[in-house]
Structures are given as structure tokens and as C-alpha cells.
């Protein structure tokens with residue numbers, strides 16, 4: 001006979017935190033959001049890899065590329081570069097994060113001397129940058145011939161077919177610095193010469209990067225940056241349970257700091273074999289998370305298989321239709337609560353603490369607080385990050401509002417090769433995700449600052465200065481359907497009803 005769970009499965013929205021006593025020194029500025037990312041012998045050793053803030057970005061093509069990874073690591077979280085691409089492309093993305101030097105920007109809007117003012121206007125509209133290097137071949141690392149900025153042309157006075165070579169500021173008038181120049185020296189040059197940008201060139205006078213005046217200040221104000229021992233940004237990468245023998249070495253060589261098996265469902269021999277392969281070839285040196293699971297059994301299976309962390313969540317994601325198409329899944333709150341209990345039990349038995357990640361279904365910022373209170377060590381978000389400037393997807397205007405595209409990894413759009421029949425059939429048998437828009441929300445830095453302040457403030461309401469303390473002290477209550485109505489603005493006529501209210505909560 002089938003097994004029946006006693007309780008219905010519940011979502012974050014059905015819970016609230018009841019405040020605890022707040023001591024006078026318990027203020028947001030004093031809160032630490034540090035949290036373990038990989039397993040360790042808690043109480044006996046330091047966790048070898050911790051996050052400075054408990055947020056990671058989803059293993060999705062619409063969310064986690066190298067640009068997102070740099071932006072999120074700057075704020076203290078971590079991205080997992082999406083695995084649904086060729087091994088070479090994924091490894092190259094990881095390498096770009098590891099090679100990234102804060103303040104040194106590889107130019108994405110470049111000109112060749114034969115291009116025209118019309119091209120300048122087009123590039124300006126596409127990328128929004130007003131500084132465009134001119135190189136011999138029009139590439140980001142070609143021989144530097146000049147620069148075009150808004151000071152070099154006047155649209156009202158010039159014809160659109162004028163050649164770039166005729167109005168650019170030529171190389172001989174440019175102040176440049178040699179490759180290897182430190183950021184500090186580059187900025188001194190920028191200030192001494194009153195420049196807005198400084199091209200960095202190599203020994204052959206080919207363009208390496210640009211340093212902008214504004215970047216220096218932002219670099220100084222990121223105390224939570226996730227940096228490795230060589231002061232490079234940290235980055236994770238998604239893998240699958242099929243081509244790991246080729247993919248894992250490529251990602252490790254590219255410098256990935258942690259891997260995660262990316263699947264809708266992780267309670268399988270495929271994942272166990274994948275972890276075993278990593279242990280055989282790398283011992284404990286390569287860190288690997290697994291998932292997703294939604295109950296204690298699934299957690300224990302992956303913990304015993306050697307997973308460094310375990311990810312929770314089936315069908316709760318905003319673009320997910322797995323529950324509808326396959327009838328598998330569980331409410332994200334119930335799944336998180338049960339797996340957290342299993343994690344604690346496993347720790348009591350073995351002395352090994354295996355961090356858990358609640359993945360998907362975070363709609364409001366306070367859902368992050370709830371997930372952590374329920375025992376998650378960190379959360380993974382897709383929709384949240386897809387809304388920002390730094391996500392890889394296109395920003396489009398829909399009915400007068402800016403949107404970003406966001407699609408599921410199990411959607412037809414993702415054309416996830418792992419989900420196609422290996423026997424050579426090219427058709428995807430069924431979809432488990434949708435293609436959608438999410439409201440554009442601006443920069444990751446600004447949005448995360450607000451989200452994290454809310455989290456810290458909630459933690460203080462519960463009298464907690466650290467995440468473990470929060471998990472220990474949290475008091476959670478189920479709410480009735482009617483009290484959910486009471487919790488929103490009610491019985492008033494809203495003056496400004498935004499179409500996507502959820503975005504601002």
C-alpha cells in the first residue's frame with residue numbers, strides 16, 4: 001500500500017515568524033549573514049567554504065552567466081553557472097569569472113575605423129555606453145587606434161555616414177596604461193589627467209581593458225566580497241549526471257570553486273554515481289552539491305552518497321510546471337522543514353553537518369527569512385535575479401513597462417539537451433517549464449541591499465545576530481487563509497497600484 005504523509009504540504013506563504021525578545025545590542029548593523037556552503041565537522045573544524053550572504057543564483061541560462069557571477073560574488077553570494085551549454089562554453093564562463101579583475105572592464109561596444117556615425121548611434125542604443133574604443137579589427141582586444149566618446153561627435157551637425165576614423169580621438173592623443181598596471185595606479189592616472197576612462201594596452205598596443213573613473217569607488221565599498229585565496233571572485237558551476245567525466249575536469253581546471261548536480265529530482269543512483277566519480281578522482285578537494293530532494297529519505301541518500309550540500313525543491317519555482325506535468329513535488333516550506341530535521345539528525349549521528357539549500361519558490365523577500373528560519377543554510381533564486389541588469393536575458397518593453405525574459409530549464413526554449421531522448425530523437429517529449437517575462441528591477445546591488453536589510457531586521461525581531469541563532473530561536477506559526485488577507489493592505493483604496501506589487505514587497 002502507498003505511504004501517506006500525515007500533513008498536507010505547505011508553502012512559505014502559509015507561515016509567519018512570531019518575534020522573540022530583542023536585546024538592545026541586537027541591531028541590523030550587528031548581524032552576520034555568514035553561512036556554511038559545504039559539509040564539515042561542526043564544532044570540531046571551520047567550514048572550508050562559507051557564503052557571506054545566504055543567497056545563490058539558480059543554475060539557469062536566463063540567470064547565471066559570468067556577469068551575474070561577478071555581481072553576486074561582489075555582494076557576498078555565489079552564482080552557479082548554468083550547465084545547459086557545451087563543456088567548453090561553461091568552462092570559459094567560469095574562467096572569465098576567475099580572470100575578472102574588478103575595475104578592469106573588457107569593452108563590449110567596439111568600433112573599427114571604417115564604421116560610421118550611424119554604427120556609433122546603434123551601438124550606443126544597444127549597450128548604453130558612451131565610451132567606445134576603436135580597434136583595427138573592431139574587436140575588444142584589437143590594435144588600439146582611438147576612442148569615440150560623446151564629446152567626439154554632434155548628431156545635429158554631422159551626417160550619419162561620416163567615418164569613425166575621421167572624428168574619433170586618435171591613439172596619439174590618448175593617455176593609456178600598460179597591462180599589469182594596478183587599479184590604484186590606473187586611478188591615479190585617471191585623476192591626474194582628468195580622464196573619464198583609461199585604456200589598458202599590451203606590449204603590441206592591443207586593447208586589454210578599460211578602467212572607468214566611477215568603478216574605483218564601488219570597488220572600495222564591498223566588504224562582503226566572496227574572494228578565493230588568490231583574491232579572485234568565487235564561482236560555482238552546474239553539472240549533470242551524464243557527462244561528468246568530461247565536464248567536471250574542464251570546470252575544475254577553469255577554476256570553479258564548487259559544483260552542483262542540477263536536476264529536478266536527485267534521489268537517484270545517477271547522482272550517487274556522479275558523486276562517487278568525483279570522490280574517486282578528486283577526493284574531498286572538489287566540492288559538489290546534489291539534489292533536488294523534498295524529504296528526509298532523499299536527503300539521507302545524498303548525504304550518505306557524500307554530497308557536500310543538498311538542494312531542496314521540486315516544482316515550487318516560478319517558471320515550474322513539473323507538478324502539473326508529472327504530478328511530483330511538495331510544498332517548499334514542508335520540504336525545507338523536513339529536510340532540515342533530517343540534516344540535524346544526520347549531524348547528531350555522524351558529527352557531519354551537511355548544509356541545505358532551499359531552491360525555488362521565493363516570491364517575497366520575507367520568504368528568504370522564512371526559509372532560513374525553517375533551517376535552510378542558504379537559498380537559491382531564479383526569478384529574483386533574472387529581474388536585474390546583470391542577468392543574461394534580454395530587457396524588453398511590454399505594454400509600456402520594462403521586462404526581462406525568464407524561462408525554465410525544462411521549457412521548450414531551454415532545449416535542455418539532457419532532457420532529449422539519447423537515442424537520437426530530436427523532439428522534447430514534454431515540457432516542465434514555461435517561457436515568461438519578469439518585471440525589470442534595476443541593479444543587483446541596490447535590490448540586494450534592501451532584501452538583506454529586511455532579512456537582518458527580521459532576524460533582530462527574533463533576537464538573532466547570526467543565522468544559526470536565528471534557526472535556533474525562530475518561532476513559526478501557520479496562518480489561516482483569512483489572516484493572510486489581514487496581512488496585506490486591506491479595506492483601503494490604494495492610490496498607486498503597481499501591476500506587479502510582488503516586485504516591491
Ligand SMILES: NC(=O)C1=CN([C@@H]2O[C@H](COP(=O)(O)OP(=O)(O)OC[C@H]3O[C@@H](n4cnc5c(N)ncnc54)[C@H](O)[C@@H]3O)[C@@H](O)[C@H]2O)C=CC1
Pocket residue numbers: 059240241242262263264265270292313314315316317320322360408409410416418419432433
Ligand atoms: N527544481 C525543479 O522543480 C525542477 C527543475 N528543473 C530544471 O530543469 C533542468 C533539467 O532537469 P531534469 O530534466 O531533471 O534533468 P536530469 O538531467 O536530471 O534528468 C533528465 C532525464 O535523464 C535521466 N538521467 C539522468 N542521468 C542519467 C544517466 N546518467 N543515464 C541515464 N539517464 C539519466 C533522468 O532520470 C531524467 O529522466 C535542470 O536545470 C533542473 O534544475 C526542471 C523541472 C523541475
Ligand SMILES: O=c1[nH]c(=O)c2[nH+]cn([C@@H]3O[C@H](COP(=O)(O)O)[C@@H](O)[C@H]3O)c2[nH]1
Pocket residue numbers: 058059060313315316317318319320321322323359360361362380381382383384407408409410411432433434
Ligand atoms: O519545474 C521546473 N521547470 C523548469 O523548467 C525549471 N527551470 C528551473 N527550475 C527550478 O526553479 C528554480 C528557480 O525558481 P524561482 O524562479 O522561483 O526562484 C531553479 O533553481 C530550479 O530548481 C525549474 N522547475
Ligand SMILES: [K+]
Pocket residue numbers: 265266267268
Ligand atoms: K527518484
